[in-house]
Amino acid sequence: MSSATSSTSLPSGLAVLTTFPDVLFIPEIIFGGLVWILVASSRVPTPILQGWVMFVSVFCFVMSITLLFLYICGVHGGSSSWIILDVICQEIAALFYLSAAVLEAYFTYAIGTVSDTPSLLPIYQENIAAVVFAFLATLMYVIHKIFSLLRMKSS
Template sequence: MASTTSGDILPSGGRVFMTFPDIFFIPEFVFGGLVWILVASTRVDAPNPLGWVMFVSVFCFVGTTLWFFIFICGGNQSSVWPSLDVGFHFLAAVFYLSAGVDLAYITFIYGEALKVLSSDAALKIYRLDIAAVVMCYVAILLYFIHAIFSAIRWKRS
């Protein structure tokens, strides 16, 4: 895998699929999309903060999609793009971290309520929430690693 941390410009075109940390775009799509799908497939109660989780997952999915297409089309070749790359991925990591904490808390509360009210439908929603928490923390890790290595690339350019 080629690296762009040697001070050259950001990758464009097909090089996006072969450079580090830009190879993380695809797993960020997958795990961010899974968080979106899993949270959307559960029941959201009125006082439930899962709206923030949905906002974060949709915002980051759309943002990563736009960012990916900008990189593919080569629109990222000016000197401001490395700092924007760091900023976007750091913001996405912080957003996902806050959403992951909310999602884990709601899943914990739902699990405690499940001890009292046991039903097959509630157990299915609880399992979907657990899967969403796992996918959310994987997305946090991916965005954080991408932000760190983008910062290293930005510092060296």
């Protein structure tokens, strides 16, 4: 019984980096940071779309770093309310990143239709990379959310 209880609670310390789904914080941070860098480095012909993508990538990056730091420090203390907080954060991040990835893909498609000018080719290539990493970040957040929901259900 005690092993079932320990598998459903949030880990603390460096065990966060070895347990699933919490190990997904690392690729979420890496992919989110790459989206942030790629969108920030490209010129912005459509500020409203790129602004949302920047907001989502920065918000989720900071949220993931903060949660990872709090889990490593053991602030949660085994409380079940932290499991619910984890699910809520992963759900918000998954929805935000899905919307940002779709908008970035639309923006990249729009650039691609007029990419016959050589000046738009670097923007197009950076945005293709941003789209790929945004969808990878979305996938990581969705997987993390699903397994966080399973952890919440079993606790």
